[in-house]
Amino acid sequence: MALTMKDARRPTLNRTLLGVLAVFGTVMLVGGTDMTKVTVALPTLNEALSLGSVQSLWVADIYALAAGVVLVPAAVVADRYGRKRLYLLGLGVAIVSAILAGLAPTGAVLIAARVGQGIGSALLIAGTVAIIRVTFPGLQLRALAYGVWTAGFSTGSALGPLLGGGLVDFAQWQWVFWINVPILLVCLIAAWMILPESTNPDPPSLDALSAGLSAAAVGLLIAGLKALTQPGVPSWLTWVAAGVGTVAAVLFVIRQLRLPRPFLDVRLFADRLLAVSAVVIAVTLGVFNGTLYLLTLRYQVVDGLSAVDAGIALIPLAAAMAVGGLLGPLLQRRLTQKHVIVGGLALTAVGSLVLASPSGTGHLAGMITLGFGSGIVMAIGANAVMSTAAEDRTADAGAIQESAFALGSGTGIAVLGVAAIHLGTSIGGSPSVEAVYGPGTETTLGLTAFFYALFTIAASLIILSTTRRQHSRTHLRAL
Template identity: 40%
Template sequence: MNTRPRVEAAPVKAGLREWSALGVLMLATVLLAIDGTVLYLAVPALTADIAPTATQMLWIGDVYSFALAGLLVTMGNLADRIGRKRLLLIGSIGFGLASALAAFSTTPEMLIAARVLLGVAGATIMPSTLSIARNLFTDPVQRTTAIAAWTAGATGGAALGPLVGGLLLEHYWWGSVFLINVPLMIVVVIAGILLIPESKNPDGGRLDLTSAALSVAAIVSIVFAVKHAVGTGLDWTVPATVALGVGAGWAFLLRQRALTQPLVDVSLFRLPAFSGAVAADTIAIFAFIGVMFFFSQHLQLVMGMTPFQAGLAELPATIATVVVVGIVGYLLTRLGRGRAIAAGLALSALGLVGLAITEGWSTYWGMGISLAVIGLGVGAAMTLSTDAVVSAAPPERAGAAASIAETAYEFGVALGIAVLGTLHTLVYRASLQIPENVSTADRDALHDSLATATYRLPDSPDLLEHAQHAFTSGVQTVSLIAAALLVIAAAVAFKVIPSQGEPTHSRRNGSIRGVVR
């Protein structure tokens, strides 16, 4: 790394332009987060139109997040080198074009490809939004508030997805959930040009393409293994791709230690506040999105709600994540960072247990309370963990640090859908009680998914009732599993993330070292 001493300017209070620029960044963040969950309520309509299989539907749902997670580290470093504003604007234009392609897809394969392009474009936007916010706000108090607002956009956007999707699906075809991105991205581009200043690392050096390829190979290989095990079964390709992914990941880490300008500064992970926050971020969104993916379908396919009604039913989670912005400062002051993150994770676990219990009820109010509890806990944990990750790195490495925080977020989204989705499918199929006199075609439809069965067997209410009970059992099971993971994560956060003092950084012999004030 460059050994020239870095002189940090005294913090300057942000003004109207900086807060207006944050509004533009939040709009981009909300759009990306919405795009990760807006499809949930469109599953029945999409299934009726282009008839994807259960495996294809899982790919449509999470390939967007996998593409994001695979490229975020690379794009965060690229933003540091070529300019964060420049990459943000390029990505926004690409996102708008990919959204139009997704909206008018006519086959599952075409939609999967469009979702991949959306993920690639999104990967150029996400690190830029958070790293620009990190550089816009040099005052620590204002920076924490700005990051809290950014995090609310990410978590609130994910929760808003079903509501936006439901509103659009009440009046338009399923492609409208993508087409809405186009005019909003035009606003981001125009406002971004006018309001956002350019920033980059003056000593960034060249982007290491080998590291970039290794990071993508590690994530994609492991994801393929999970997908193949669900869709096709356990054959020789599963251990082979897992080995490839682990090997690529290990080679990536070794290379980062040897490079003078690494894509990921692995020394940051020696900071308990940093490594613990990354883990907390991943597990929190893993549980939240993994359960919500199937809960959205439960509201429609089991409880008989319209898409818009289902979106409204999930509104308590959205409101709770926004409320967090107003109380996170109090939690941090009162409990300290580690204890506050642990408390948020534990509260989310309690909400998931409540959701598992109340999903079997015929009324909604129990589920609504549980959703609010989940949203409040996840919002608090993610706000504080993201702030810890981004604040641990110096300003010139803001893009790289932001990419780590967002990789944790997106990888949690993708794994939540893949892993909990896999478990849900296994429980659903194991719980099915299909009479022996059912035809092979009807049996295959029931076995594939509840969405497929609802579409193909509208005149068989008894069979659908069996499938609905099995689906509910699956959602309850994954809710309890997610709750258990959050309890473990809360214990780890309580143990390893400091609650006294705040993580910061210093330069010593050209390297980033963590200290505690």
């Protein structure tokens, strides 16, 4: 049967695009494990390197903080000097940092190496979102690419505790970091061979003040949120960091509105679909990561599982997230982008409600539903942010999307962690770990499910109320 004109124009995957997907998915999987696998290795690291309590906290948290600080400037550099070039640089930084972390003789050196890993991650993310936007033709293929990317990172985050626990139990602690090296080396060679180079013909301005304000805003907000979960950190310091970060964000926006070609085009937020998609990404990722954090600790502290066994128990959550990220784009063949996002939100809300059921009833079904819905939201939400913006605003849209990911990760763990501590102490009458991660976790998951359900209703109404005309413009621009 002959192809119709429409079928002949429909973009399809070729070997080059499949290779790009393989590289991006693998690198993001490794990056996701870096976010979480070190947590279960901390007791061994503390003993091997004689880490103090403050150093131990920095080893766990500095990765995400460094990545968040560099994200927005990295997106600008990618558009000006080449997306492939920045991606290769990010791989090089990540490889060197992993080697240095495994060789670290002291806590200070390990913290410096973790900073390098965070910077490398930011460079890779900035290069990835821009390359996908200009390399994958058509809305559906681009959604698939973002699905592979988000599924890789989210799955890596969920599998991190299992991988970290296994490496600590069956190998030396150095392999928590060194396992990255051979994988990323292969990806470096592959990326050099197959990735196309591109730049923005109208790149953002290199404005030092904007770069400083963006770094301060994202960095201080993440630091303030993460400090909420750290024992011994004065509460006033947390609020000062969050307050100064908010002021920096406001000054950053004012600065961008006055520049002829802004460092980050904040006028993109006038598009309702882009703005609400960024918020949806941040909130959904926060719920997913916060739930993953609480379940990991509950399984180990309350249920007495080892790090490896806890990681195995969480595999359904990781697998469902990956499946959602990959199947979400396929749904766009039958449904609009808006309806797929709303469906993902609904599934995530249902999964949260099931997980909040008493005595762990239905945990497996809850993890699968939560993971599947979150994967859909991450993939299609990322595609909505990037596809809504014009191609000459790739860096701007990418920076918005990346900041949503960074803030969502920090917010979820911090807010849900603090809530579990306070609620567990209130219910149990003492700040014991059994009270915090037993009834504290159950109550926190219940409240999270309730508020996320309300958020889902509000976000869905906003998304579905975007005009048909606006959606049509977005669809045509993305194609």
